[in-house]
Amino acid sequence: MDERFYDNWTTQLRKGLLEMCILNAIRPGRAYGYEIVRRLRQIEGLVIGEGTIYPILSRFHREGLVESHLEESSEGPARKYYELSDRGKKLLKKMNATWETIVRGVQNL
Amino acid sequence: MDERFYDNWTTQLRKGLLEMCILNAIRPGRAYGYEIVRRLRQIEGLVIGEGTIYPILSRFHREGLVESHLEESSEGPARKYYELSDRGKKLLKKMNATWETIVRGVQNL
């Protein structure tokens, strides 16, 4: 059967959504890229690869939504930890609110 | 303040989501482009323009998700009505299920 359309659709659906999820994953404290990939992988329908997350994290930093610092690890190469800036926290709050509005809107379509 | 990131994010968030909403708007029976634009406009966070919907409807048709036919109107130019094909109905069901899975996944993040 032709799953091409569906597969592409799910990819499109992740656009923007991934950013929100990543910010929410960082929010409680701090997190590094490889860790976030593993956490989000467990959420059905939200698979994410390294080639996807690193550009996103870079953009977050460029936009001033997060701060980052390297930290040595005994289990491998150094990890780049990220945490939300004030701007990032504010924006995430707004994004979460927008998300809920949309979810509600879609529900009673 | 800098709303650029937020505005762009909402645009990205609409990707894929609009397709699902349009299909759901057509599902009960039939609908034409201009009509769908007006209906979806009322849903907060889901604004859509004509330059967005017509390419989507064309793609639906190209992918065999909908059938279409022209119908004269006394209120203006002819309308192009769309209705879901069997394939479209099946796919929409799958899309709605995926959407709910993702919404639930995001909820308990």
Added chain:
DNA sequence: CCTGCTACCTTGTAATGCAAGGTATATTTT
């Protein structure tokens, strides 16, 4: 030393949403 896991990054491609344009019909206003 070599395989596997950890951990980071970059490049090129495909796909989408949208602004900004265009065309044409029917109704209402001037």
Added chain:
DNA sequence: AAAATATACCTTGCATTACAAGGTAGCAGG
């Protein structure tokens, strides 16, 4: 009758994203 407004369709070019496929490097176990 001319102009304006609402209806209704469409296309082109741009900006943005997610992803596959590649690359680099550190650490541990056999």
